Amino acid sequence: MSLQSIKYTTGKLEILDQLLLPVQSKYLAVKGVEDGWKVINKMQVRGAPAIAIVGCLSLAVEIFPEAYESKKTLRQEIEGKLNYLVSARPTAVNMKIAADELISLANELTKDEAVTVDDMKQKFLDVTEAMLQKDISDNKAIGANGAKAVLESSGKDGPVRVLTHCNTGSLATAGYGTALGVVRKLHELKKLEHVYCTETRPYNQGARLTAYELVHDKLPATLVLDSMVAALLRAKNVAAVVVGADRVAANGDTANKIGTYQIAVVAKHHGVPFFVAAPLTSIDLHIPSGDHIIIEERPDREMTHVGEHRIAAPGINCWNPAFDVTPASLITGIITERGVFSPNKLKDEISALLEL
Numbered sequence: 001m002s003l004q005s006i007k008y009t010t011g012k013l014e015i016l017d018q019l020l021l022p023v024q025s026k027y028l029a030v031k032g033v034e035d036g037w038k039v040i041n042k043m044q045v046r047g048a049p050a051i052a053i054v055g056c057l058s059l060a061v062e063i064f065p066e067a068y069e070s071k072k073t074l075r076q077e078i079e080g081k082l083n084y085l086v087s088a089r090p091t092a093v094n095m096k097i098a099a100d101e102l103i104s105l106a107n108e109l110t111k112d113e114a115v116t117v118d119d120m121k122q123k124f125l126d127v128t129e130a131m132l133q134k135d136i137s138d139n140k141a142i143g144a145n146g147a148k149a150v151l152e153s154s155g156k157d158g159p160v161r162v163l164t165h166c167n168t169g170s171l172a173t174a175g176y177g178t179a180l181g182v183v184r185k186l187h188e189l190k191k192l193e194h195v196y197c198t199e200t201r202p203y204n205q206g207a208r209l210t211a212y213e214l215v216h217d218k219l220p221a222t223l224v225l226d227s228m229v230a231a232l233l234r235a236k237n238v239a240a241v242v243v244g245a246d247r248v249a250a251n252g253d254t255a256n257k258i259g260t261y262q263i264a265v266v267a268k269h270h271g272v273p274f275f276v277a278a279p280l281t282s283i284d285l286h287i288p289s290g291d292h293i294i295i296e297e298r299p300d301r302e303m304t305h306v307g308e309h310r311i312a313a314p315g316i317n318c319w320n321p322a323f324d325v326t327p328a329s330l331i332t333g334i335i336t337e338r339g340v341f342s343p344n345k346l347k348d349e350i351s352a353l354l355e356l
């Protein structure tokens with residue numbers, strides 16, 4: 001059983017094909033940007049941070065063996081290929097933020113006459129490769145900040161029961177995870193009584209991926225159906241809900257896996273604190289509210305079939321949005337590597353942190 005979603009050494013990138021989990025653990029070679037776009041679009045690799053990392057590394061392995069005649073040529077290659085990778089999936093912002101930062105870097109290096117084209121290529125490789133370790137360290141900080149926030153909100157010193165949705169662990173990131181990083185930290189602190197994970201139809205990130213991670217780590221966990229959340233919060237003394245994010249708007253509205261919004265509504269009804277856990281690279285201060293977030297719609301077949309087995313009547317219409325938007329009013333706190341923010345203070349406090 002491997003929980004390493006991404007394997008990378010300079011010039012070589014492989015991803016764990018998550019469409020085959022939990023039955024088969026198979027790595028796929030990603031030899032360039034075309035491969036990168038395809039494995040992201042097909043959701044063989046998924047999760048906002050993992051998408052950005054695999055996208056950028058797919059460009060790194062493509063340019064590594066190449067010799068470029070000029071910095072202008074290399075800059076054009078970097079800009080064009082990164083913008084193409086952003087198109088693979090529209091909702092998560094991490095790939096877009098990484099692309100914008102790397103294009104800005106390429107522009108700066110192009111203008112710097114002291115920098116050769118080989119220097120520029122090496123700098124691009126160094127910065128993209130650093131994304132792996134930074135993501136893991138960010139997730140460890142998210143875990144620590146989130147565990148503290150969950151315990152404080154519970155009004156007791158634990159152990160606590162938490163609910164999570166979709167997959168936000170090592171299979172959605174470079175390792176450890178965001179919301180599942182909070183769960184892992186609670187367990188490390190001996191403050192996790194139990195974690196409940198939803199199956200997360202139709203891709204089943206919860207049943208296939210989160211359950212896989214929880215069993216691998218031997219955490220006390222129970223899989224529940226998406227339709228069980230209301231009954232669970234009424235009956236099982238859940239202290240908090242902790243979910244991930246694909247894009248957090250400036251006002252704290254959050255796009256996350258479909259089903260998150262209704263969990264937030266049920267949590268509000270039952271007075272259960274609802275936390276979003278995400279790195280700053282999932283926060284998009286350029287959009288004022290969740291109304292501006294593009295929601296990806298995926299193929300009907302992801303709803304009508306499980307593998308090759310049809311489970312829905314032929315001919316029925318389907319609506320398959322991959323995400324929904326939870327309004328900031330339903331969110332207790334947004335857990336990041338730099339701290340936990342109230343949605344209504346997010347923009348001002350993140351701007352101050354980043355000196356925007």
Ligand SMILES: CSC[C@H]1O[C@H](OP(=O)(O)O)[C@H](O)[C@@H]1O
Pocket residue numbers: 046047048049165166167168169172173178179205243244245246256257258322
């Ligand atoms: C740590 S980001 C995980 C985030 O991404 C998932 O979406 P998908 O599996 O479609 O990439 C889901 O929204 C998770 O919360």
